[in-house]
Amino acid sequence: MLEPVKNNWRILLLVVVVIGATVALFAPQFGPQTAPGENASEAQQGVTNLQYGLDLAGGTRVRAPLLGYTATEVDFDGDQPDDVARAVADELDGVSARDVGAVAEENAVEVTDASVSESEFRAAMDASGYAYEDVRSGVTQETRDVAQSIITGKINEAGLSGGSVQQVQSLTGEYFILVEVPGEDRSDVIELLEERGTVQIDIAYPTENGTAIQEEVLIQDHFEDIGTAAQSDQGTGAYVPVTVRNTAPEGEQSPAHGFQQAVADRGFAEAYSSNQDRCDYGENPDDVSKPCLLLTVDGEVVNSFGMDSDLAQSMASGSWATDGGFRLTTSEFSQAQTISINLRAGALPAELDISGQGTSRSISATQGENYKNYSLVTGLLAVFAVAGMVFLRYREPAVALPMIVTALAEVYALLGIAALLSYPLELAVIAGFIAVVGTGVDDLVIIADEVMSEGEVNSRKVFNSRFRRAFWVIGAAAATTIIAMSPLMVLSLGDLSGFAIFTILGVLIGVLITRPAYGDILRRLLTIR
Amino acid sequence: MIATEVPEVNYTEYSNRQLVAIPLAVLVLALAIIGGWYLVTGAPANLGLEFTGGVELRIADDGDDVEQQIETAFDRQPDSVRSIPADDVYVVTFRAADEDPEGLANDLSAQADEAGLSTNAIDQVSPSFASDTARTAIFGVALAFLGMSVLVFALFRTFVPSIAVVASAFSDLVVPVAVMNLLGIQMTLGTIAALLMIIGYSVDSDILLNNSVLRRTGEFYESVHRAMRTGVTMTLTSMAAMIVMAIVASLFGVDLLRNIGIILSVGLCADLMNTYLLNVSLLRWYKFEGVKR
Numbered sequence: 001m002l003e004p005v006k007n008n009w010r011i012l013l014l015v016v017v018v019i020g021a022t023v024a025l026f027a028p029q030f031g032p033q034t035a036p037g038e039n040a041s042e043a044q045q046g047v048t049n050l051q052y053g054l055d056l057a058g059g060t061r062v063r064a065p066l067l068g069y070t071a072t073e074v075d076f077d078g079d080q081p082d083d084v085a086r087a088v089a090d091e092l093d094g095v096s097a098r099d100v101g102a103v104a105e106e107n108a109v110e111v112t113d114a115s116v117s118e119s120e121f122r123a124a125m126d127a128s129g130y131a132y133e134d135v136r137s138g139v140t141q142e143t144r145d146v147a148q149s150i151i152t153g154k155i156n157e158a159g160l161s162g163g164s165v166q167q168v169q170s171l172t173g174e175y176f177i178l179v180e181v182p183g184e185d186r187s188d189v190i191e192l193l194e195e196r197g198t199v200q201i202d203i204a205y206p207t208e209n210g211t212a213i214q215e216e217v218l219i220q221d222h223f224e225d226i227g228t229a230a231q232s233d234q235g236t237g238a239y240v241p242v243t244v245r246n247t248a249p250e251g252e253q254s255p256a257h258g259f260q261q262a263v264a265d266r267g268f269a270e271a272y273s274s275n276q277d278r279c280d281y282g283e284n285p286d287d288v289s290k291p292c293l294l295l296t297v298d299g300e301v302v303n304s305f306g307m308d309s310d311l312a313q314s315m316a317s318g319s320w321a322t323d324g325g326f327r328l329t330t331s332e333f334s335q336a337q338t339i340s341i342n343l344r345a346g347a348l349p350a351e352l353d354i355s356g357q358g359t360s361r362s363i364s365a366t367q368g369e370n371y372k373n374y375s376l377v378t379g380l381l382a383v384f385a386v387a388g389m390v391f392l393r394y395r396e397p398a399v400a401l402p403m404i405v406t407a408l409a410e411v412y413a414l415l416g417i418a419a420l421l422s423y424p425l426e427l428a429v430i431a432g433f434i435a436v437v438g439t440g441v442d443d444l445v446i447i448a449d450e451v452m453s454e455g456e457v458n459s460r461k462v463f464n465s466r467f468r469r470a471f472w473v474i475g476a477a478a479a480t481t482i483i484a485m486s487p488l489m490v491l492s493l494g495d496l497s498g499f500a501i502f503t504i505l506g507v508l509i510g511v512l513i514t515r516p517a518y519g520d521i522l523r524r525l526l527t528i529r
Numbered sequence: 530m531i532a533t534e535v536p537e538v539n540y541t542e543y544s545n546r547q548l549v550a551i552p553l554a555v556l557v558l559a560l561a562i563i564g565g566w567y568l569v570t571g572a573p574a575n576l577g578l579e580f581t582g583g584v585e586l587r588i589a590d591d592g593d594d595v596e597q598q599i600e601t602a603f604d605r606q607p608d609s610v611r612s613i614p615a616d617d618v619y620v621v622t623f624r625a626a627d628e629d630p631e632g633l634a635n636d637l638s639a640q641a642d643e644a645g646l647s648t649n650a651i652d653q654v655s656p657s658f659a660s661d662t663a664r665t666a667i668f669g670v671a672l673a674f675l676g677m678s679v680l681v682f683a684l685f686r687t688f689v690p691s692i693a694v695v696a697s698a699f700s701d702l703v704v705p706v707a708v709m710n711l712l713g714i715q716m717t718l719g720t721i722a723a724l725l726m727i728i729g730y731s732v733d734s735d736i737l738l739n740n741s742v743l744r745r746t747g748e749f750y751e752s753v754h755r756a757m758r759t760g761v762t763m764t765l766t767s768m769a770a771m772i773v774m775a776i777v778a779s780l781f782g783v784d785l786l787r788n789i790g791i792i793l794s795v796g797l798c799a800d801l802m803n804t805y806l807l808n809v810s811l812l813r814w815y816k817f818e819g820v821k822r
Contacts, residue, residue, distance in 0.1 A: 063658070170661050186638065186651050360653045367587060367618075367649040374781035378774055385773040389766040427785045428722070434786075435726055438770050442733055442763040449759040472744075476684050476736045481729030483676040487669040488725060493662065495785075496722050503726070 008524075014517035017509070018409055021416025025049055050415065051162075053424030054361065055495070056375070058368030059182035060189040064358030065174060066139045066147055066350040068112040069121045073133035076104060082225075084109060084130060091124035092116060096224065101143060101349075108140045112350035138175055143349045150348055151179055154192055168492045176492075177352060186362035193352055199339055201259075201328075204281050204304065205266045205291040211281075213294070217262045218244065222255035224324065229336035232329065238336035239327040246324050256321035263307070266291040269316035272309045279306035295328055297339065303330045375430040382434050383408065386441050398525045399448050406518040407440040413509050414502055428495035429502050436506030439481060443474045443510060444518050451522055460523070467519045478511045537754050540809065548810035552803050556700045559707035566710050574706055577715035580663040582656030583608070583624040584637050587649040590617040595646065602644035603637060613782030618649055620782070666721045673725050674698070677732060684736070690743055693811035694735040697803035701731040704799035705792045712791075719785040723792035730767060730793070731800040734760035735808055742812050749816050753809055760804065768797045 005012065025048045054061050076084055081102035088109055089100040099113035109132070111121050122135050139147075148165050155163035163181040170176065181189050201218040204211050227241035248254040253261070271277060271290040279292035281304035295303045307315075314320040330336045354360065363371075386407070390400045411433050418425060450470035451463060481503065488500035540548070567573045578585050588595060590612070599610055599621055611620040623637060641648050654662075677698065682691045702724055709720065734756075741756035742749060775790025 170665065172661060172664070174661070357655045357657045358653070359655055359658045360651070362652075363650040364648070370781075371783060374778070374783050375786065378777045378781070378783065378786055381777050382770040382774045385769040386766055389762075389769045393762050393766075427783060428719075431719070431722065431786055431789050434770065434774055435789075438767040439730065439733075441766050441770075442730075445763045445766065446737065446759055449755075449762070453755060469745075473733075473737050473740050476680075476740070477729075477733040479684075480677050480680055480732045480736070483680050484673040484725050484728040484732075486676070487672040488722065491665050491669045493665055493669065493718055493721070496718055499722050500725075503729075 008520060010513075010516040010520040014406075014409060014513055017413050017416075017513055021413045021419075024416040024420040048415075049419040049422075051419075051422050051424045052368070052372065053426040053429075053495075053498075054180060054182065054363055054368070055427040056368050056372040056425055057182050058363050058365035059180065060184050060186045060360065060362040061178070061180045062186075062189060062193065062354055062358060062360045063168070063176050063178045064352045064354045064360075065137075065176050066112075066144060066348070067114045067353045068110050068139040068143070068350045069116065069118050069135050069137055070108050070110040070140055071121070071125050071132040071135050072108055074102070074107050074109050074125075075131040076102070076107070077130060084128075086225075087128045087130070088124055091127040092120065101140065103140045103142045106140050106142065110140045110143060110350075112139060112143065114351045114353075136173075139350045144175055144177070146349045147177060147352070151177065151193065155179075155181060170492055183365060185364065186360060189362075190354060190360075193348075193354070199295070199297050202294040202296060203262060203266050203291055204285070204288055204294050206288050210287045211285060214262060214266070217293075218255065218259050222259070226340060229333060229340045231333060237329055237331050238333040239329045240336050240340045241325065241327050244321075244324040244326075246321055254321065256324040260315045260318065260321045263312070263315045264318075268307050268312040269309075272307050272312045275309060277306060277309070279304055295330070295339065302335060302339070303328075305329055371427060375427060379430060379434055383437055386437060390441065390445075393445075394448070399452075399522065402518060402521045402525070403441060403444045403448065406444060406514050406521070407437050410436055410440050410506060410510055410514045413513070414506050417505060418502070423498070423501075426495050426498050428499040432499040432502035432506065435499075435503050436510070439477075439503075439507060440510050440514065443477065443515050446470050446473055447515060447519055448522065451519070451526065463523045463526070467523070470519075471515075474511060474515060478507045481507050538757070538805070540750060540753065540813070545810040545814050548806045552697075552700060552807040555799070555802065556703060559700075559703045562707040562710055563703065574710055574716040575713060576663070577717035577720075578622060578652065578654055578659075579718050580659050580666070580716060581624060582654045582659035583622060584654075585623075585650075585652040586621045586637060586641060587651075588619045588621060588641060589647045589649050590619055591647070595619055598644055598646060602646060603640050605637075618782065662718070666718070670702075670721065670724055673728050674702070677728050681732065681736075685739060685743065687743070687815075689811060689815040690739045693808045693815075694732060694739060696811075697735055697800070697808050698728055698731050700803045700807065701727050701796050701800045705795040708795045709792065714788065714791060717784070717788055719788040720792050723789040723796070726789070726793060727796035727800070731796060731803075734764055734800060734804045737763075738804060738808055739812065742816065749813065753812075757805060761801065764797050764801055768794055771797065 027049075074084070079087075081104045084102040085100045088102070088111070089095055092100070092111065092113075095111065095113045095116060100109065100111050102109045109125065109130070111124075118135060118137065125132055125135065144167055148167060151165045152163075155165065162183075163179070165180075166178045168176050168178050179189070179193065181192075199220060200216050203214040203217050205214065206212075222244055223242050224245040225243040229238055229240050231238050244256040244259055246254045246256040268291055277290065279288070279290055281288050281292040281294065285301075290306060292304045292306060294301050295305075311320065311326060328336075328339060330339065352358070383404070387400075387404045390403055394400045414433060414436065417423075418429070423429070447467065447470045451466050453466070485500040485503050488496045489504065490497070563573045588599065596610065596612070596619065599607065599619060603621075603623075605623060607621045608624045609620075609622045611622075612618075613620060638648055638651055678695045681694045685691045685694075705724065705727065706716075709716065714720070737760050738753065738756040741752045745752055747755075771790045771793040773790075775787050775794060778784075778786035778790055
């Protein structure tokens with residue numbers, strides 16, 4: 001009973017792999033991941049579970065560095081990062097504290113104002129008195145991570161499915177942000193990346209005719225410093241610590257004084273005399289009983305809050321403006337993050353230099369569709385060419401036909417892997433498939449020639465020894481191909497990593513599964529007669 | 530049973546010197562072409578967009594004299610305009626401008642829109658990124674070649690047969706680059722991939738030959754002929770696939786596949802020559818004279 005299984009396990013393994021690939025390609029469980037607000041059938045492109053990349057589905061890819069300079073191995077001297085950042089910012093003309101960041105974990109200080117040159121930053125670092133090792137271009141890991149999550153958030157908010165944001169490093173150690181958005185054209189994507197949400201603070205106050213709103217009590221420009229979102233120490237909720245600027249050109253009121261005045265005028269101190277007093281904007285926005293601060297993002301009120309009585313008193317007495325600090329509270333941490341992000345200059349913590357050092361690629365959906373068809377036709381014709389050559393050489397269907405079937409099974413298994421990994425197919429990956437057919441058939445030729453050399457194959461033993469001899473060459477050839485392709489897999493050379501990955505995978509499947517199976521098929525066809 | 534037989538070459542009629550002369554002459558010629566290219570243009574090959582920086586637009590050909598419109602639509606003179614009839618598009622390339630690298634893609638796409646041209650695809654590569662890519666690519670090819678050489682030496686553990694494989698792989702890389710220069714094909718990422726693939730492909734037939742001669746019993750010429758029968762079939766099969774791919778892809782304007790096809794076809798041709806002239810003669814010298822010393 002087990003004997004046939006044992007004798008033909010190589011063929012059976014190939015059959016299992018082909019069935020596995022079929023499942024991965026067609027079973028709905030392995031379907032592509034859906035974006036928020038998208039159902040499974042929308043995410044599916046065509047009848048298979050295959051995902052198509054930019055080249056074949058259309059879309060835009062942008063790769064650009066974040067502008068800035070970072071001083072490395074800075075000795076903080078026991079000072080708080082905020083103080084360090086402020087000290088460095090003070091040495092830079094016209095650069096606000098929010099464009100300088102100090103990250104204690106990385107021992108790094110960065111400047112993200114694009115107008116600061118490397119030498120200016122070096123001079124400022126020297127003047128600030130903090131020892132540092134070197135200055136490199138680019139920003140800190142923390143800033144890159146923030147930028148990545150902001151861009152991811154933007155893409156998700158815009159409801160674009162299948163978008164991805166990655167950090168990639170070039171050979172010279174520079175970091176780039178790589179953004180891919182399928183189905184969108186270049187201008188839309190760049191607009192999305194450069195767009196900046198507007199955040200402002202309004203005051204809602206009670207009048208005889210219901211709620212009235214005093215708009216733009218505070219706007220983005222009014223903030224001197226914007227902290228990162230933090231979880232609130234008591235209870236749920238989160239907050240963003242901010243400082244309102246207390247400087248202004250001659251003869252003008254500073255934003256801190258303006259805000260203090262407005263708060264005092266609307267009677268916050270009287271309304272919030274004890275800690276029990278709460279803003280009721282949330283319950284009846286049209287008829288508030290007390291003045292409230294409204295936090296609006298892109299014209300939409302995201303949170304309303306009253307004021308701590310101490311804070312309200314200090315504003316009424318006019319002493320608050322010198323310090324100018326308070327906290328913007330929100331109910332959710334993610335909201336606090338968005339606010340912190342939107343309040344900073346531009347939506348990103350540093351400028352994404354798309355037009356200067358950036359690289360972008362955009363392909364329309366029709367062009368993508370064309371590429372898909374053309375590469376299919378090209379691939380098929382290449383396979384026919386191989387098949388033609390093989391038939392011409394052997395004129396023996398028993399040798400040639402299994403050869404072509406095996407080579408195709410290899411590509412089919414690769415497609416299954418692509419579906420399983422949700423690896424987007426690109427032109428480069430298709431080229432990898434064609435390369436796999438090429439090398440695959442090469443090796444099958446080696447097996448066939450070796451096995452049929454030196455007369456008839458009449459016993460299993462003869463077959464096996466010849467097959468093993470052929471396999472040495474195939475193994476050596478496969479190893480060289482893998483070695484030759486592996487640099488491409490890791491170097492950042494655009495699409496070519498996909499090409500390398502699939503060529504290597506193809507070679508591995510070939511050596512481990514399909515070529516031994518071809519050997520078994522050939523043995524059956526040649527020895528049993 | 531074997532219908533289309535690979536012709537047998539009678540190696541005994543030629544001396545090693547005669548056999549080596551042709552591949553060496555081709556290699557020297559190829560190196561001279563590349564060197565000359567470097568002296569004249571400052572680069573060893575015609576560098577494509579990915580290595581120089583610039584903008585490439587694919588503009589749909591809707592029938593009304595698009596070529597004329599392209600001539601007038603842009604403020605800058607395009608560096609090249611290529612028509613791809615099968616895909617109904619024109620590919621318009623602008624090299625990166627030293628004086629204004631900023632916003633080039635934006636300007637060009639706006640100008641195309643203004644002129645009523647519909648753009649199917651835009652590629653923008655910044656010059657600094659491009660030079661970085663070029664460095665990475667050279668590094669990648671060098672690393673792959675080095676890795677292959679180390680592996681070949683580890684496999685055969687004898688100097689002459691190993692160096693024969695490495696030398697013919699080197700020539701297989703150099704000859705396609707020279708041919709690319711002559712045919713005016715640009716060096717792109719696709720051609721880099723093809724060059725790496727040549728390293729993988731071309732070594733196959735060399736390993737087959739060395740294996741047949743060194744590790745198998747039998748007389749030298751018999752071993753060579755046996756390896757040749759298989760090796761030539763392999764190479765011709767791969768070449769057939771690549772030639773078809775190059776032709777079909779260039780009709781459709783899928784540049785990446787076309788470039789890979791052309792480079793590999795040329796590389797495999799060079800490989801036929803290098804394996805069965807250069808490698809065979811080195812092996813013969815090693816077998817009949819080298820071993821005795």
